Amino acid sequence: MSSTRRDNRGAKPMRQPAHDPCHPRGTPDPPGFLRGDSLKEWHRVVPVLEQIGKLTDADRSILVGYCVAWAQYDQLQRQVDGLDSPVIESTRGTPCLHPAIQGRDRALAQMLECSKRLGLSPYDRERMKPPVGQPDRESEIDVLAYGDALRDM
Numbered sequence: 001m002s003s004t005r006r007d008n009r010g011a012k013p014m015r016q017p018a019h020d021p022c023h024p025r026g027t028p029d030p031p032g033f034l035r036g037d038s039l040k041e042w043h044r045v046v047p048v049l050e051q052i053g054k055l056t057d058a059d060r061s062i063l064v065g066y067c068v069a070w071a072q073y074d075q076l077q078r079q080v081d082g083l084d085s086p087v088i089e090s091t092r093g094t095p096c097l098h099p100a101i102q103g104r105d106r107a108l109a110q111m112l113e114c115s116k117r118l119g120l121s122p123y124d125r126e127r128m129k130p131p132v133g134q135p136d137r138e139s140e141i142d143v144l145a146y147g148d149a150l151r152d153m
Contacts, residue, residue, distance in 0.1 A: 026055070026056055026057045027046060027050060027055060027057075028055075028056075028057045028059065028060035028063065030042045030043075030064075030067075031060075031064060034064065034067060034068075036071060037070070037071035037074050037075070038067040038068050038070065038071035039067070041066075041067040041070045041071060042063065042064075042067045045063070045066070045067070045118075045120070046063070048120070049063075049118060049119075049120075052119060052125060054118075054119050054125075059118060062114050062117050062118055063114075063118065065110065065114045066111060066114035066115060066118060066120075069107045069108075069110040069111035069114060070107075070111050072103070072104075072107035073104055073107035073108050073111055076100050076101075076103050076104035076107060077104055079100040079104075080098070080100050080101055080104055083098055083100065083101075085098075086098055086101055
C-alpha cells in the first residue's frame, strides 16, 4: 500500500491514484472461521477503517491476520497477567522466558505489522498519503497504467 512505486528504470517515483481502480472501496465480509475475540475485533475495527476511507475487499486477508493476532495477543496477555514469574526452568534446567510471553510478543509483532498495512495509526495513515508537493492531478503514467478507470473515480 505504498504511496509510490518505481518505474522500470527504478529512478522516478510515480504517484499512485488516491483510489486504486483495481481494488475499489468496499467492506469485506468476515470469514466464517472468525469467532470470539477475533470476530469482535473485526466488528470493532471495520467501521474505523471505513471512516478512514482506505478499506477494500483486497484488504480482507490483512484484516483477518490483524484480528486473529489481536485475539491471540489478548488471550496470551491475560495468561501472562496470571503468572507468578515471567521466567521458568527449561527442560535442561536453565531459566528461560515463559512460552506465553514469547507467544504474546509474536502475536503483538504480527498485529502491529498488519495494523501498519491497514493504516490504523496516524503515523501509518500519513505514510500512505502521496508525498507532499505531488500534484493532485493525473500524471501521464497513471493514465497509461490505469486508463479510463482513473477518470471514473
